[in-house]
Amino acid sequence: MSEQNRLKDAGAIVGIGATEFSKESGRSDLQLAIEACEAAIFEAGLEPSQIDGMVTFTAETNPEIEIAKNLSIGELSFFSRIHHGGGAACGTIQQAVMAVNAGVADYVVCYRAFNERSGHRFGTGVQDRPMAANAESAHFAWYAPPGLLTPAQWVAMFATRYMHEYGATSEDFGRIAVADRRHAANNPKAWFYNQPITLEDHQNSRWIVEPLHLLDCCQESDGGQAIVVTTPERARDLKQTPVIVRASAQGAGTDQEMMTSYYRQEMAALPEMGLIARQLWNTTGLGPRDMQAAIIYDHFTPLALPQLEEFGFCGRGEAKDFIRDGNIELGGNLPINTNGGQLGEAYIHGMNGVAEGVRLVRGTSTNQPPDVENVLVTAGTMVPTSALILGKDS
Amino acid sequence: MSIDFYDQIQKFVGLEAGTQDGHDEVNQAMIRHWVEAMGDENPVYVDAQLAAESIHGERIAPPVMLQAWVMRGLKHRPESGGSPQDDLMNVLDGAGFTSVVATNCEQEYDRMLHLGDHLRTRTIIDSISDEKQTALGTGHFLTTRVEYETLEGEPVGRMLFRILKFKPGTGRSVSTEEESPPRPLRPRPALNRDNQFWFEAAKEHRLVIQKCSDCGVLRHPPRPRCDKCGSYEHGAVEASGKGTIYSFVVIHYPQVPSFDYPLPVGLIALEEGTRLVADLTGAEASEFKIDMPVILEWQDLDPDLTLPAFRPVKL
Numbered sequence: 171m172s173e174q175n176r177l178k179d180a181g182a183i184v185g186i187g188a189t190e191f192s193k194e195s196g197r198s199d200l201q202l203a204i205e206a207c208e209a210a211i212f213e214a215g216l217e218p219s220q221i222d223g224m225v226t227f228t229a230e231t232n233p234e235i236e237i238a239k240n241l242s243i244g245e246l247s248f249f250s251r252i253h254h255g256g257g258a259a260c261g262t263i264q265q266a267v268m269a270v271n272a273g274v275a276d277y278v279v280c281y282r283a284f285n286e287r288s289g290h291r292f293g294t295g296v297q298d299r300p301m302a303a304n305a306e307s308a309h310f311a312w313y314a315p316p317g318l319l320t321p322a323q324w325v326a327m328f329a330t331r332y333m334h335e336y337g338a339t340s341e342d343f344g345r346i347a348v349a350d351r352r353h354a355a356n357n358p359k360a361w362f363y364n365q366p367i368t369l370e371d372h373q374n375s376r377w378i379v380e381p382l383h384l385l386d387c388c389q390e391s392d393g394g395q396a397i398v399v400t401t402p403e404r405a406r407d408l409k410q411t412p413v414i415v416r417a418s419a420q421g422a423g424t425d426q427e428m429m430t431s432y433y434r435q436e437m438a439a440l441p442e443m444g445l446i447a448r449q450l451w452n453t454t455g456l457g458p459r460d461m462q463a464a465i466i467y468d469h470f471t472p473l474a475l476p477q478l479e480e481f482g483f484c485g486r487g488e489a490k491d492f493i494r495d496g497n498i499e500l501g502g503n504l505p506i507n508t509n510g511g512q513l514g515e516a517y518i519h520g521m522n523g524v525a526e527g528v529r530l531v532r533g534t535s536t537n538q539p540p541d542v543e544n545v546l547v548t549a550g551t552m553v554p555t556s557a558l559i560l561g562k563d564s
Numbered sequence: 565m566s567i568d569f570y571d572q573i574q575k576f577v578g579l580e581a582g583t584q585d586g587h588d589e590v591n592q593a594m595i596r597h598w599v600e601a602m603g604d605e606n607p608v609y610v611d612a613q614l615a616a617e618s619i620h621g622e623r624i625a626p627p628v629m630l631q632a633w634v635m636r637g638l639k640h641r642p643e644s645g646g647s648p649q650d651d652l653m654n655v656l657d658g659a660g661f662t663s664v665v666a667t668n669c670e671q672e673y674d675r676m677l678h679l680g681d682h683l684r685t686r687t688i689i690d691s692i693s694d695e696k697q698t699a700l701g702t703g704h705f706l707t708t709r710v711e712y713e714t715l716e717g718e719p720v721g722r723m724l725f726r727i728l729k730f731k732p733g734t735g736r737s738v739s740t741e742e743e744s745p746p747r748p749l750r751p752r753p754a755l756n757r758d759n760q761f762w763f764e765a766a767k768e769h770r771l772v773i774q775k776c777s778d779c780g781v782l783r784h785p786p787r788p789r790c791d792k793c794g795s796y797e798h799g800a801v802e803a804s805g806k807g808t809i810y811s812f813v814v815i816h817y818p819q820v821p822s823f824d825y826p827l828p829v830g831l832i833a834l835e836e837g838t839r840l841v842a843d844l845t846g847a848e849a850s851e852f853k854i855d856m857p858v859i860l861e862w863q864d865l866d867p868d869l870t871l872p873a874f875r876p877v878k879l
Contacts, residue, residue: 294818296751303756311753311763312785315871316843317827319751323815327831327841331811334854377826380814380849432831433784433839437811 181267185214206394215409223275256550259520283394354510703730805860846875
């Protein structure tokens with residue numbers, strides 16, 4: 171990693187927009203993407219013709235040019251896509267920040283939209299994916315034939331080892347789910363609005379793949395989320411109070427695999443998140459104590475724990491104690507996933523978490539903690555990933 | 565089965581069931597349709613020039629096509645006034661043995677058939693079994709002997725043909741194995757130049773680990789280049805098959821038809837030092853624990869896929 175990251179306080183989020191989050195949108199993936207982008211551009215107080223850059227995931231199936239066509243955006247001078255599933259979420263924002271600082275674009279829309287419940291279901295993993303003889307497909311040759319076919323199954327192998335190493339229990343994982351659902355219960359946009367769960371509900375939910383219960387697994391959702399990024403200078407002339415991207419980082423760790431980094435000396439850790447943490451803290455001069463809230467990527471609850479450790483909110487293996495002590499709750503030292511997270515609000519591949527980070531800094535979350543200056547937002551785990559620190563404009 | 569019924573049908577044994585002439589002479593059109601349907605590309609059936617140079621000296625009909633030259637066609641069996649064989653079938657139908665399946669066919673040939681041969685059959689009811697309980701249902705095996713000759717009376721071959729006439733719905737109680745479609749194969753590994761050797765070795769029941777030819781380091785999953793010394797040269801060593809469970813999962817959902825659930829899958833730490841994902845067998849899913857000593861056994865899953873599995877070492 172470079173010691174000279176020049177992207178400190180270099181970007182601003184000026185608009186967020188989303189569709190409703192559902193299980194059956196009743197319209198095409200493309201329409202969801204267009205609606206989300208339109209809402210974000212409108213919220214920023216921009217005209218579509220002012221947008222000149224677009225960034226999304228390689229997993230996205232709605233091309234930026236189709237969205238540009240539908241929204242009369244016109245010309246695009248910057249477009250880019252980030253790989254590795256949900257690990258791309260914060261990386262799209264970093265791309266946009268780099269683009270507006272390099273001068274190749276002025277206003278960039280980052281987006282993700284899909285019918286991943288009513289359309290192709292994400293949770294099915296690779297069970298019906300055709301296998302080409304390239305390196306990316308050959309990777310799954312070590313997992314699919316013996317039966318490891320889905321994200322939950324790949325994650326579970328990590329979780330068993332993590333529990334063994336550090337004494338974390340299924341109930342510790344359940345506390346993440348309970349906190350998420352408590353927050354979702356107070357968020358009218360969340361799929362699980364008004365539907366909190368108890369730890370007992372979590373423990374009684376059926377096994378998906380031991381040690382994961384159903385309530386350890388995030389939803390599959392239909393929906394779209396878009397974010398508009400520009401420079402802080404331009405942002406100050408726009409409709410919304412700017413939310414500053416204080417730092418952004420990507421990370422792939424040593425001996426990184428896509429969901430199956432099972433061969434590292436220390437398996438029960440997320441060194442790629444550690445790499446990201448070092449970049450974010452180095453760039454900003456901030457540390458864990460400077461975060462008043464966090465959006466911790468929660469496709470599966472067990473992976474929330476090592477993230478807290480990698481960012482230094484607690485020591486290695488101590489996340490279970492950090493959680494048991496109530497730190498992640500509203501009123502705790504680090505309220506997490508105040509929108510309900512991906513277990514409670516929706517699974518928009520981490521992009522809805524970026525939007526909640528923006529609301530937290532604006533002071534408009536439905537579960538708003540007091541005096542939020544800085545928020546950590548993380549992206550997918552067990553994949554090459556990314557994270558942001560969002561903060562107030564000084 | 566009543567004695568009366570058995571006696572009634574046994575009276576047909578030995579009866580000559582009549583003669584029948586083929587609708588058509590042995591002809592090229594029917595031969596061509598038959599060999600195309602069967603995928604038989606022998607030119608001696610269709611190519612006059614090549615056939616002329618063969619030991620047959622001319623085109624011949626495929627010998628096993630013998631039965632095709634004298635068949636009733638799509639016409640229904642008459643309810644009365646037919647041959648004794650028709651009468652026998654009507655008797656069996658009347659007793660509820662309405663379903664039929666062909667079970668055996670044996671043919672003998674006296675000579676090859678050529679274009680223009682016109683055949684006639686003489687059918688004799690050879691035997692009728694007593695009542696049998698079969699997987700398909702309760703029924704009688706009925707064997708006929710069919711003599712084939714030309715209209716000029718030259719014998720050319722004969723056939724023993726056996727059918728089962730049975731009562732539908734009286735078969736072995738519905739076994740799920742018969743009812744459900746065959747189990748789909750497990751997901752195929754995507755094979756390429758970097759990983760194929762491992763799956764080929766597995767087919768020979770050898771669990772191999774890639775080894776750098778220069779510095780000797782072992783690595784799994786395999787890769788083209790050694791990250792320790794930079795060498796692109798590599799071979800493989802055979803693992804002892806002993807290891808311990810480093811981590812494991814027990815899969816309940818989603819349930820894919822090519823697997824049995826709950827499905828325990830382990831991350832095995834081999835004693836050679838590398839780790840490997842493999843199925844866990846030989847114990848209840850709830851019995852597997854991290855650090856449990858395990859030993860290799862092979863799963864021959866289908867002709868193209870053999871995978872290692874590991875079971876607990878019995879202490």
